Structure formats: C-alpha cells, structure tokens
Amino acid sequence: MAVTATAATVAVTVMGLAVSPAAAAPTATTAQTPAPGDTCTAADLGTRHPYIKTTEVSPAITHFKGWYVTQGTTGYQSVTTSTQDTISVSVGLNGSVQGSFAVQTLGTVGAMLGLSVQVNYTSTSSESNTVTWNFGRPGYYGVYKGTKEVTGTYGSLNCNRTQQGDGSWALKWIEGPGSGSFTTYTTLEEGAVRCEDTVPANSIMAKAKGLLDCGSPAVRAEHPAGAVAPTAKQTQDRLGQHPATTTGTSAEQPKATGRSALAALNCQPGAYRIDVPGRPLNWSAPLLANDGIRLRESTFFSAHLDNWRLCNVTENNGVLEASLWNWGNGGCATIPANIANLEQAYLTTATCGEDDLQRFYIYRDVPGSSKIGVQNKYTGSMMGHDRYADGELIRQYSSGRQDGTGTYTLTGV
Known part of the structure; x- marks a missing residue:
C-alpha cells in the first residue's frame, strides 16, 4: 500500500540542547496547522492533524572508538568505530513511520524546533561507521559519529461540534482520542575530540568526550598508536542503550482483544x-x-x-x-x-x-x-x-x- 503523510499552540518541554522560545512554541497557525479551539468546517469532519505536546532534544553518540595518536602518526587516518547506540525513527512506538499522519507529526516537530529532522522511517544503524579524520596533534581521542535525538509526545486534533457559552453550536478542532510518542534525529555529524579540548556543554562533542574517561590512569599511561579497548564508561553506556526498535503496543493503538468471544451487542433501534x-x-x-x-x-x-x-x-x-x-x-x-x-x-x-x-x-x-x-x-x-x-x-x-x-x-x- 502506498504510504503518504500541523501544529497547535502547545506546551512544549525541551530538555538537553537549548531551543529558543520562538522556535520551541510558535503561536501562528494556518489552515494546515490548526490549534485546539480553531474553527473547522464540515469538510474537516473526516480529517485529523497532529499537535505536539512535549519535546526533548539531547545529544547522542551512535558510533565511537578510543584512538591513540602518537608522535609521528598524526595526519589523516581512517578509524573504524563501533556502534554505541542505535536510533530508529518511529511514531506511536510501533518501530516505523506509517502514513501521512506520522510524517506530518515529524514535520511539525522539525518546524517547531527549527531543526532538520528525519521524517521517514530510517535508522542510524544503516550509516557507515568509518570516520576519516585529520589528527593534528598526538593524544588520546574519541572518534565519533553522533546526532541530536528528538523525542516527545503528540496528540490528535479532530473536527467536532462543540456547544458555545450562549448555547449555540459550532465546529471546532478538539483534542480527539489517541496519543503517542515519537522518536527522530537530526543529521549525523562526525569528529574527534581529545581530553584536553574545551567543548560546548550539552553538545554532541561533549557527549563524545564524556565517553573517554579522561581522569582514568589508563589515559595518562603510554600507549602505542591506534585503537584501544572500550573503557568501563563506554561499555556501561553501550549496555544501557535503548534497543534499535521498540516492541509493544502504541499508546495511540490500544491492544486488540481478539474475536474469541462474541459481544452481546446493544444496538440503537434506528438504522x-x-x-x-x-x-x-x-x-x-x-x-x-x-x-x-x-x-x-x-x-x-x-x-x-x-x-x-x-x-x-x-x-x-x-x-x-x-x-x-x-x-x-x-x-x-x-x-x-x-x-x-x-x-x-x-x-x-x-x-x-x-x-x-x-x-x-x-x-x-x-x-x-x-x-x-x-x-x-x-x-x-x-x-x-x-x-x-x-x-x-x-x-x-x-x-x-x-x-x-x-x-x-x-x-x-
């Protein structure tokens, strides 16, 4: 089947990387981006739109390798990194992105945060894990690929009749049944960072530097050039990573109970x-x-x-x-x-x-x-x-x- 695919005035929670208020919570809406309480028409009764409830943006390292560069081994080197974390794009916790609603949800997230995010199903595990870098100085490096992981929750806006304060009726966009969570990520970046480097807080580079265990005696010891075994910090983080895909049932899609028992239907008299x-x-x-x-x-x-x-x-x-x-x-x-x-x-x-x-x-x-x-x-x-x-x-x-x-x-x- 063909798969095809905005945002309301919402309360947005942003953790991790800072996002400017203008990017995090736009208030302007258009015909394509209704907000709860906006007017709709009878033609909208058969449609729905996502609206974003919360977002969280945090740096993530997807591939990593500790690498020693000694005097005489500087210059360009190709480093084969190991998978540190895998991020899969999903809407509704079903491990994929199905349909126009899911694509629209992720597009809304990107527009709200001012980020270029993935809006179709993909996974960082499919990315190349070889990093070619120009090492200018000797030292202990963390060679990495990383991204900004974007997660959060969404709701559904549907058109329905609502009664006004004066007793009259009008069609409005309301929060309909169904909600869920999403995961996506920004463009991958790659690089190398040393323990001596000063890096921006909450950045992808800072996240990579944190995997180096820069205070450990192993870092201060003499080592031959090339790869080193993962540190305890790297191993712990890798074991604690989230799985590539999420199993279970979406909050938007409650578990079906099957058809083993016939329901005793209580039908209204009219047809x-x-x-x-x-x-x-x-x-x-x-x-x-x-x-x-x-x-x-x-x-x-x-x-x-x-x-x-x-x-x-x-x-x-x-x-x-x-x-x-x-x-x-x-x-x-x-x-x-x-x-x-x-x-x-x-x-x-x-x-x-x-x-x-x-x-x-x-x-x-x-x-x-x-x-x-x-x-x-x-x-x-x-x-x-x-x-x-x-x-x-x-x-x-x-x-x-x-x-x-x-x-x-x-x-x-």
Whole structure:
C-alpha cells in the first residue's frame, strides 16, 4: 500500500540542547496547522492533524572508538568505530513511520524546533561507521559519529461540534482520542575530540568526550598508536542503550482483544445509511467474505447491505464511539487485522466481537446537519474513499482525506 503523510499552540518541554522560545512554541497557525479551539468546517469532519505536546532534544553518540595518536602518526587516518547506540525513527512506538499522519507529526516537530529532522522511517544503524579524520596533534581521542535525538509526545486534533457559552453550536478542532510518542534525529555529524579540548556543554562533542574517561590512569599511561579497548564508561553506556526498535503496543493503538468471544451487542433501534453528501452512493457491506465495504447505490435489491446500526454506543466530550452492525450480513465493520497497519487498508465486515478494530469514533456536524466523520479506534485512521465511483472501496487514511471525501452523512432509514 502506498504510504503518504500541523501544529497547535502547545506546551512544549525541551530538555538537553537549548531551543529558543520562538522556535520551541510558535503561536501562528494556518489552515494546515490548526490549534485546539480553531474553527473547522464540515469538510474537516473526516480529517485529523497532529499537535505536539512535549519535546526533548539531547545529544547522542551512535558510533565511537578510543584512538591513540602518537608522535609521528598524526595526519589523516581512517578509524573504524563501533556502534554505541542505535536510533530508529518511529511514531506511536510501533518501530516505523506509517502514513501521512506520522510524517506530518515529524514535520511539525522539525518546524517547531527549527531543526532538520528525519521524517521517514530510517535508522542510524544503516550509516557507515568509518570516520576519516585529520589528527593534528598526538593524544588520546574519541572518534565519533553522533546526532541530536528528538523525542516527545503528540496528540490528535479532530473536527467536532462543540456547544458555545450562549448555547449555540459550532465546529471546532478538539483534542480527539489517541496519543503517542515519537522518536527522530537530526543529521549525523562526525569528529574527534581529545581530553584536553574545551567543548560546548550539552553538545554532541561533549557527549563524545564524556565517553573517554579522561581522569582514568589508563589515559595518562603510554600507549602505542591506534585503537584501544572500550573503557568501563563506554561499555556501561553501550549496555544501557535503548534497543534499535521498540516492541509493544502504541499508546495511540490500544491492544486488540481478539474475536474469541462474541459481544452481546446493544444496538440503537434506528438504522442508517452512511451516504456521500448530496450523491446517491453509500456504504454497502460485502456479500463475499474476502470483499470490502464499497460505495453502492441503494436499491430494492440491496437486501439491507446498505443499512447500519450503531451498537454499544458511548459518548465522551461530544464524540460518539460505536460498533457498526450491518443489517444485511450480520457482521460488524472492521479493518482486517493483517493489514491494519497499512495506509489505505480497506474496510470490511467480520463476526462481531470485543475488538477495537471494530470500534469507531463518530465526529458530528452541528445539530440539524447529519454530516459525520468516522475514525477507527485501533488504528486512529479516518475512513474515506479515493474517488467517487460505484464499487469504490472504503479505506483508512491516517490523516483523512483532505479534499473532504471523508465526510459522510448519517441518514435514518
């Protein structure tokens, strides 16, 4: 599946390298960078944007080697370093960057901090670990590659109706369900530093110098030119490094509970069609088990495949959460588990069960309008379609469809 991909006025925590207030917390917003409480339109009901809650920037050494340069061995040398730490870019702690929402999250982080950060999945482990350096003086050097590691947390902004102080209603960007953490890094730099060198505090070079154990007797002893064994400090730091990839379940993507037990659905009495506004096509459940939910025109022969009930409904801060039960085939709308991590994974139906893949958030227009946006609880992605055509699959888009094709109407039948 194709993978494609801003920021609000937020409280930002920056530790490690200093960041100027102007870079850390911009207040200006545009149509592409809404802030909580900004006005949105019905076309935004099927979209979402990230906003950054906290950030931390700290120097990290990815490759390192202690290296002695004696009198007569100065000049250019190529030093093969050892991996000290591995940083992998991820959003949502799933070890990768999937979809436009993740890319947009990292792009927002870079813009906020004034840093050029990685916005696609990559890892420092793929970088070359050979450093060529011109050693001008004899001494004990730390030869290194390093970067600024950028981590933090984000939330999701969704468009939904909110009641004003005077009792009227308006569409606003609100903090929707779903949050998580991210990791990225800046451009790698390489160099060499001696114990005698004065370096800026909290810099990558200072981090490398800290690995030298400059006060140890081994540093003051005579040594032949070339590599030295890792010091106790280097070994300790290496053993304490974070893994290349993070296992576990994203905070944005709560663990699915499976389908071993059927849920006793408590469905609302009414049935609905989920229509494209002002047009005849609407969501229709599949007849075949391996097919997906598609846009179809409602006819006498639809056999209720285009009729949906809202089941096990809850409401939190004006956002509905429900299972979508199909009257025609008796299944519940779901994203197939084996493709749930993919951008543009299709929506289908399955035996109803206790499974967050079958739960959906519904964002509503102001009272009097039936327009809605639909978001899967497990993946966080918004539902939409690529083009308006009979038979077109309903798919998930991590940021929604920015052209408004993710906004539908909930029409009672």
